[in-house]
Amino acid sequence: MKAILKYGTDGLPIEFPESSGFVGILEPHEPEPLSDPKEHVARSLQEPICSPPLAEIARGKKSACIVVSDITRPVPNQLLLLPILEILQEEGIPRSKILILIATGMHRPATEDEIVNLVGMETAQSFRIMNHFAQRRDDMFEVGKVADKIPVLVNRHYVNAELKILTGFIEPHLWAGYSGGRKSILPGISAIETLKHMHSPEMVAHPKCKYGELSGNPFHEAGLEVMAMAGADFIVNVTLNTRKEVTGLFSGHPVTAHLQGCEFLSRHCLCELASPLDFIVTTNSGAPLDCNLYQTVKGISGAAPVVKPRGDILIASRCQEGAGNPEYREILEMIDSPQMFLGRLMRKEFFFPDQWCAQEMCQIIMEHEVWLYTEGLTPAEVQRYHLHPTDDIEQSIRDQLKKHGPKAYWAIIPDGPMAITKLLTSTG
Numbered sequence: 186m187k188a189i190l191k192y193g194t195d196g197l198p199i200e201f202p203e204s205s206g207f208v209g210i211l212e213p214h215e216p217e218p219l220s221d222p223k224e225h226v227a228r229s230l231q232e233p234i235c236s237p238p239l240a241e242i243a244r245g246k247k248s249a250c251i252v253v254s255d256i257t258r259p260v261p262n263q264l265l266l267l268p269i270l271e272i273l274q275e276e277g278i279p280r281s282k283i284l285i286l287i288a289t290g291m292h293r294p295a296t297e298d299e300i301v302n303l304v305g306m307e308t309a310q311s312f313r314i315m316n317h318f319a320q321r322r323d324d325m326f327e328v329g330k331v332a333d334k335i336p337v338l339v340n341r342h343y344v345n346a347e348l349k350i351l352t353g354f355i356e357p358h359l360w361a362g363y364s365g366g367r368k369s370i371l372p373g374i375s376a377i378e379t380l381k382h383m384h385s386p387e388m389v390a391h392p393k394c395k396y397g398e399l400s401g402n403p404f405h406e407a408g409l410e411v412m413a414m415a416g417a418d419f420i421v422n423v424t425l426n427t428r429k430e431v432t433g434l435f436s437g438h439p440v441t442a443h444l445q446g447c448e449f450l451s452r453h454c455l456c457e458l459a460s461p462l463d464f465i466v467t468t469n470s471g472a473p474l475d476c477n478l479y480q481t482v483k484g485i486s487g488a489a490p491v492v493k494p495r496g497d498i499l500i501a502s503r504c505q506e507g508a509g510n511p512e513y514r515e516i517l518e519m520i521d522s523p524q525m526f527l528g529r530l531m532r533k534e535f536f537f538p539d540q541w542c543a544q545e546m547c548q549i550i551m552e553h554e555v556w557l558y559t560e561g562l563t564p565a566e567v568q569r570y571h572l573h574p575t576d577d578i579e580q581s582i583r584d585q586l587k588k589h590g591p592k593a594y595w596a597i598i599p600d601g602p603m604a605i606t607k608l609l610t611s612t613g
Contacts, residue, residue: 186201186203187201190407197518201583202581202582211596211598212427214452234436234437235437244279246277249347251283252352254288255289255290257474262352269352284315288316288369290373290374294422303389317373325553329411340374351366351367351370351417353369357602359602362395372412383407389545391395391403395490397454409537413438419436420435421436424450433446453597458491459609463589463590464492464496475504477503477507478561483601484502485498485555491608495553496589497555497589500601501557504560506561507566530544562574
């Protein structure tokens with residue numbers, strides 16, 4: 186039997202033996218891609234969801250800020266930006282007063298070449314484009330407080346713009362339920378002080394902070410609260426299939442349009458299983474998401490809910506950037522044991538940006554053995570980070586069938602966290 190795992194830009198073909206317990210290749214039940222995405226974008230800006238047309242909202246405004254996702258997200262920015270920019274200029278907002286702000290969150294800034302890839306050469310040369318830096322306190326403006334005392338600090342260039350537009354990509358997210366919408370602001374363009382609250386150990390460990398969950402999800406609810414404080418006039422969000430083709434456009438009211446996009450996606454990405462698996466083979470959805478180990482936690486976390494306690498997770502993730510930024514590598518080096526690290530986190534003995542992904546990983550490896558196939562980390566590094574290295578997925582599958590028996594219950598998820606996996610008994 187054969188499958189192609191999403192891995193880097195080219196994929197990873199594998200062959201594996203037939204076995205009676207093989208559940209199958211779990212993939213999203215994808216809608217057809219839009220036949221004419223440009224036409225759909227234009228129509229969505231003229232006939233948005235629960236909102237006046239973008240042109241009407243832009244009329245009379247003197248400045249605008251358009252938030253775009255960074256290079257870790259496959260958002261078709263050029264498809265979205267060109268008609269938005271055209272409308273803003275037609276309504277009298279000069280180019281010099283239009284800012285394109287890259288929502289880096291806590292990720293590294295985009296390079297000049299990456300900016301060109303994100304927005305296109307013509308846009309890069311004609312408009313102001315700025316990376317968000319979460320640790321630059323002078324770039325922030327306090328718009329309120331959450332949890333009674335936590336300051337909500339948002340990029341001042343966005344806050345000061347008369348017209349605020351959010352663009353993005355709706356996909357399953359390990360804590361927010363789904364990305365897109367309010368996530369462009371929090372964490373996208375918020376300060377480290379605010380992110381510290383949003384990614385607190387208690388938040389990451391909350392049972393409602395998980396893939397596909399919005400109701401009662403404190404991460405989602407805080408995002409909506411912050412968006413209301415900072416302001417947002419219009420969103421343009423897309424859904425994509427596993428080939429990164431546009432399947433849906435959701436423009437208009439920042440809350441309602443996003444929720445419609447999430448509801449649309451939920452009908453297609455949910456994979457339900459009757460019983461938990463002995464082991465699973467998954468990915469981090471290939472490029473651009475499998476760029477480092479920090480991001481790879483998403484694929485690991487997406488697979489874990491359907492694996493038995495002490496079951497195994499095999500994940501293929503290229504990690505061409507290695508573990509991630511220097512700060513994340515420092516955090517990984519601090520993990521003496523998952524149990525001790527989680528205890529220190531909950532006691533708040535320290536705080537490091539990006540510690541939340543290390544926490545998520547530790548929560549999983551306390552329950553499961555995780556095997557990593559990658560080119561970006563040495564076997565010694567993988568072991569040092571409390572994972573198991575493998576240089577042969579096919580052999581690892583055979584090893585798992587020996588470990589769990591020839592009738593082991595197992596599955597393959599070629600596109601990793603783009604499919605939400607749940608047990609039927611855990612759904613409402």
